[in-house]
Amino acid sequence: MEKSSSGSFKVMAGEALATCSAACPVHTDTREYVARVSRGDYEGALDILLEVNPFPSVCGRICHHPCESRCRRTGIDEAVSLRMIKRFIVENTRAYRIARRKKAMRVKSDKAAAIIGAGPSGLTAAMDLALRGYRVKVYEKDTKLGGMLAHAIPRYRLPPDALAQDIEDILATGIEVHMGCSVGVDISFEQLKKENDAILIAVGLAESHSLPIPGTGSQGVFLGVTFLWDVANGLCPQLGKRTLVIGGGNVAIDIARAAKRLGPEKVYLACLESREEMPAWKWEIAEAEEEGIEILNSWGPKAILEKEGAVAGIEFRRCGSVFDAQRRFSPTYDESVTNTVEVDSVIVGIGQKANLDFLIGSPVSVNGARLTCDRESMATSEPGVFACGEVMTGPGSAIQAVGTGHEAARVIAHYLETGKILKLANKKVIDIGELPAATAAEARRFDRVCVDLTAPAERVKDFSPIEPVYTEEEALSESRRCLACATGAHLQFPNHCAGCLTCMRICPFGVAQVRRTAFMPVQQCQTCGLCAAECPAFAIDVLRFPTGAMKKAMVDSVAGLDLEKVARPFLISYCCVNGTTSRKYLKDQSAEEIMESGVLRVLVPCVGRLSVADLVSPFELGADKVAVVSCPEDGCFYPRVEDWLSRRINRTQKYLDEIGVGKDKLQLFRMEGSGDESWARIWAGFRAVNIETAVGK
Amino acid sequence: MIVADPKPFLQVKGYLEDFGKILVVGCGTCTTVCLSGGEAEVQILASGLRIAFGKEGRQKTILEDCIQRHCDLEFVTPILSRVEAEGVDAVVSLACGVGVNFLADRLGNVPIYPGLNTTFYGANAQQGLWTEMCAGCGSCIVAHTGGICPVARCSKHLLNGPCGGSEKGKCEVDPKNIECVWQLIYDRLKRLGRLDDLRNLLPPKDWSTASDGGVRRSAREQLYDVK
Numbered sequence: 001m002e003k004s005s006s007g008s009f010k011v012m013a014g015e016a017l018a019t020c021s022a023a024c025p026v027h028t029d030t031r032e033y034v035a036r037v038s039r040g041d042y043e044g045a046l047d048i049l050l051e052v053n054p055f056p057s058v059c060g061r062i063c064h065h066p067c068e069s070r071c072r073r074t075g076i077d078e079a080v081s082l083r084m085i086k087r088f089i090v091e092n093t094r095a096y097r098i099a100r101r102k103k104a105m106r107v108k109s110d111k112a113a114a115i116i117g118a119g120p121s122g123l124t125a126a127m128d129l130a131l132r133g134y135r136v137k138v139y140e141k142d143t144k145l146g147g148m149l150a151h152a153i154p155r156y157r158l159p160p161d162a163l164a165q166d167i168e169d170i171l172a173t174g175i176e177v178h179m180g181c182s183v184g185v186d187i188s189f190e191q192l193k194k195e196n197d198a199i200l201i202a203v204g205l206a207e208s209h210s211l212p213i214p215g216t217g218s219q220g221v222f223l224g225v226t227f228l229w230d231v232a233n234g235l236c237p238q239l240g241k242r243t244l245v246i247g248g249g250n251v252a253i254d255i256a257r258a259a260k261r262l263g264p265e266k267v268y269l270a271c272l273e274s275r276e277e278m279p280a281w282k283w284e285i286a287e288a289e290e291e292g293i294e295i296l297n298s299w300g301p302k303a304i305l306e307k308e309g310a311v312a313g314i315e316f317r318r319c320g321s322v323f324d325a326q327r328r329f330s331p332t333y334d335e336s337v338t339n340t341v342e343v344d345s346v347i348v349g350i351g352q353k354a355n356l357d358f359l360i361g362s363p364v365s366v367n368g369a370r371l372t373c374d375r376e377s378m379a380t381s382e383p384g385v386f387a388c389g390e391v392m393t394g395p396g397s398a399i400q401a402v403g404t405g406h407e408a409a410r411v412i413a414h415y416l417e418t419g420k421i422l423k424l425a426n427k428k429v430i431d432i433g434e435l436p437a438a439t440a441a442e443a444r445r446f447d448r449v450c451v452d453l454t455a456p457a458e459r460v461k462d463f464s465p466i467e468p469v470y471t472e473e474e475a476l477s478e479s480r481r482c483l484a485c486a487t488g489a490h491l492q493f494p495n496h497c498a499g500c501l502t503c504m505r506i507c508p509f510g511v512a513q514v515r516r517t518a519f520m521p522v523q524q525c526q527t528c529g530l531c532a533a534e535c536p537a538f539a540i541d542v543l544r545f546p547t548g549a550m551k552k553a554m555v556d557s558v559a560g561l562d563l564e565k566v567a568r569p570f571l572i573s574y575c576c577v578n579g580t581t582s583r584k585y586l587k588d589q590s591a592e593e594i595m596e597s598g599v600l601r602v603l604v605p606c607v608g609r610l611s612v613a614d615l616v617s618p619f620e621l622g623a624d625k626v627a628v629v630s631c632p633e634d635g636c637f638y639p640r641v642e643d644w645l646s647r648r649i650n651r652t653q654k655y656l657d658e659i660g661v662g663k664d665k666l667q668l669f670r671m672e673g674s675g676d677e678s679w680a681r682i683w684a685g686f687r688a689v690n691i692e693t694a695v696g697k
Numbered sequence: 698m699i700v701a702d703p704k705p706f707l708q709v710k711g712y713l714e715d716f717g718k719i720l721v722v723g724c725g726t727c728t729t730v731c732l733s734g735g736e737a738e739v740q741i742l743a744s745g746l747r748i749a750f751g752k753e754g755r756q757k758t759i760l761e762d763c764i765q766r767h768c769d770l771e772f773v774t775p776i777l778s779r780v781e782a783e784g785v786d787a788v789v790s791l792a793c794g795v796g797v798n799f800l801a802d803r804l805g806n807v808p809i810y811p812g813l814n815t816t817f818y819g820a821n822a823q824q825g826l827w828t829e830m831c832a833g834c835g836s837c838i839v840a841h842t843g844g845i846c847p848v849a850r851c852s853k854h855l856l857n858g859p860c861g862g863s864e865k866g867k868c869e870v871d872p873k874n875i876e877c878v879w880q881l882i883y884d885r886l887k888r889l890g891r892l893d894d895l896r897n898l899l900p901p902k903d904w905s906t907a908s909d910g911g912v913r914r915s916a917r918e919q920l921y922d923v924k
Contacts, residue, residue: 496736498725498730499730500729500730502824506824536732536736536737536738537737613737616745620744620747658745659746660748660752661752
């Protein structure tokens with residue numbers, strides 16, 4: 001970072017992460033995958049996802065998307081729907097994902113590692129270690145891979161085939177998997193120690209906590225994780241007409257919604273927390289309520305009432321507070337206020353714990369029900385034995401677990417190579433900060449593209465997925481809401497800048513400044529590119545879309561043509577990329593296509609960033625006509641751009657008259673509807689117009 | 698700042714009819730700031746020349762360059778070297794007249810042509826608009842006129858005004874665009890409480906400090922031995 005003369009820090013792109021990437025536990029390069037989608041490069045977007053996350057299919061369905069929570073667009077209207085874009089990418093690149101798989105890694109080391117548990121953290125670590133050339137064996141007690149993803153997340157949120165896509169990809173790296181092999185039962189921990197140079201405990205929190213209240217042994221009481229496992233495996237637990245779920249977290253919500261799909265007339269969810277305190281995501285709570293689940297807040301279970309050994313109801317007492325002054329879990333109750341709910345079934349979803357029985361008798365230290373583990377080195381008390389995932393962090397998200405899986409692979413690889421513990425640096429992530437309110441106030445608002453979930457009455461009938469994937473048009477549209485934070489204008493050639501103030505005066509967001517030379521604070525720039533277009537020294541460029549690259553692409557395209565054979569008139573059309581609703585016009589044009597159609601399209605993120613030189617140069621390349629096609633009325637993301645563009649076009653038209661080309665050879669068009677609908681019509685119409693060259697006029 | 702405007706394209710093209718290899722050179726200071734001679738304008742002019750000559754079936758090599766200032770030898774030297782090394786037949790300069798002269802003195806047998814008409818010493822009145830503020834007369838009188846120059850800003854250069862062509866604060870030469878400077882001077886002195894200064898008529902000006910006294914020089918003794 002360098003300090004600007006105003007004293008504020010000027011964060012340079014590349015040093016600080018965008019807020020979305022910083023918030024993601026694996027720091028997915030969000031801007032880049034979204035930018036690739038907006039250009040129709042879905043395969044390239046998948047490459048970006050897979051760089052850091054082997055579970056993009058899972059995350060596209062169920063991620064709690066901390067990226068969206070920190071999206072700077074929330075300062076303008078609503079966050080970009082990053083999870084839905086991610087899901088679109090994964091679902092539209094299936095064949096590519098299979099094709100891009102490399103052959104299984106060859107084992108390059110004589111060192112071996114065993115991973116206990118095939119959840120997201122264990123599989124991530126296994127894959128990373130396999131890619132580093134170690135022999136990796138994964139031991140999974142169950143007959144499915146994925147851990148809680150396979151057994152605890154109901155299919156309406158995460159269908160098995162969505163998980164399978166990620167797992168198949170991971171397995172292709174060549175890791176060895178032993179399914180149905182429970183460590184401590186089918187193979188002893190000591191045996192694993194003998195056979196391997198390092199062990200990773202990634203068993204997660206696979207068992208439910210029970211409740212220390214009377215009646216929990218009654219028929220009709222279920223433990224949450226067991227219940228979800230049964231549901232996931234098609235063993236429909238028999239619920240009564242009225243079912244009550246205890247717990248206020250996301251797992252409890254999953255249980256309640258799964259229970260609702262098994263047919264009870266009434267499903268309640270009761271928790272200690274008030275509505276505001278509930279740890280479940282608010283959108284999950286809302287969807288549960290839409291499905292008819294009644295939420296009973298601030299009630300603590302006192303006893304499960306039974307009749308002839310079976311559940312008859314549950315008695316609650318009022319919960320006054322859940323946490324003490326230090327925010328520790330320490331509920332207080334008002335015994336004088338009670339409530340009895342008549343139900344036939346009770347499912348306990350108040351939290352999970354690890355099953356560490358396989359460590360009994362081993363030197364690995366366990367403190368109560370918790371594994372002793374150093375968070376920084378991920379090491380347990382026993383050399384060569386490490387831990388990751390929820391067994392180390394406590395309850396968390398899938399993407400968090402993936403993050404610890406990557407870290408575990410790093411520390412294990414270090415241990416295997418050096419025999420030493422690696423303390424992971426306490427990484428301090430710098431992000432670019434909030435979008436300044438003054439900038440946000442200038443930005444135009446565009447509605448987030450939302451999809452309709454299946455109607456509540458329909459969706460509770462079975463476990464079918466309830467959320468449709470974005471259509472291509474929706475995904476493209478939403479991707480363009482991304483502000484492309486910190487990839488905007490910068491002074492590419494500081495010694496060219498004459499400090500003329502044009503950038504500062506023209507910037508529609510009040511971002512550009514001049515202090516001897518121009519600078520555009522990266523935290524604020526909205527990437528419209530107007531300053532670059534008007535800079536008289538061509539000293540400014542836009543990181544996300546360099547002018548030079550656009551010109552080179554155009555020159556290269558023309559160089560590949562036989563100009564004698566191009567259909568005349570040869571039209572070069574600058575089009576706003578935001579007008580496309582499919583890949584029809586986003587894909588590269590072949591020389592044959594250009595020559596046959598007589599149209600070369602050049603897509604730019606905003607045609608407002610075309611300079612006069614950009615508007616003249618196509619004629620130098622041999623174009624007979626140049627069309628500039630802008631967004632539909634009020635469709636431009638940037639304020640006042642259209643006015644500046646039309647002024648630039650007017651100047652260029654006069655110049656074209658002077659140089660003998662004729663002003664009418666350059667025309668500005670406005671799209672009607674989408675580009676897919678209107679561009680071809682615009683091109684055909686413009687090509688058909690007979691224009692006399694205005695030489696000498 | 699020195700302000701300059703683009704010459705009509707055909708006039709520039711006309712200078713270059715006989716040359717095969719032409720170098721268009723921009724200036725990164727005054728004419729960049731007044732948006733007539735920077736890197737962007739170099740590209741636009743060069744592109745236009747290629748297109749226009751191309752349409753006549755005449756293939757010429759049009760080279761592009763832009764230097765920080767045309768009025769210092771160190772900045773100009775690379776251009777001189779390039780002209781020689783690449784066998785440039787003619788140079789078009791998008792600097793002010795100073796730059797064109799400075800290069801012409803050093804270009805040997807290679808001709809140079811102006812791409813701009815140098816207009817005045819001016820300031821940026823509004824975005825995209827510059828107005829004349831100083832005439833470079835070599836003997837500044839604005840101490841007597843509230844800091845406002847009648848030499849540069851009066852259409853008649855009157856030292857004691859206004860004339861009869863001043864109406865509602867505007868100059869009869871172009872009432873839409875030119876303000877009467879003597880109205881401005883009056884208003885300014887009034888605000889300063891110095892209207893009485895107008896009773897002291899300015900004597901006839903000695904123009905020998907302006908160009909009438911011959912070609913002017915300006916020396917700094919700490920760096921240059923004055924002859």
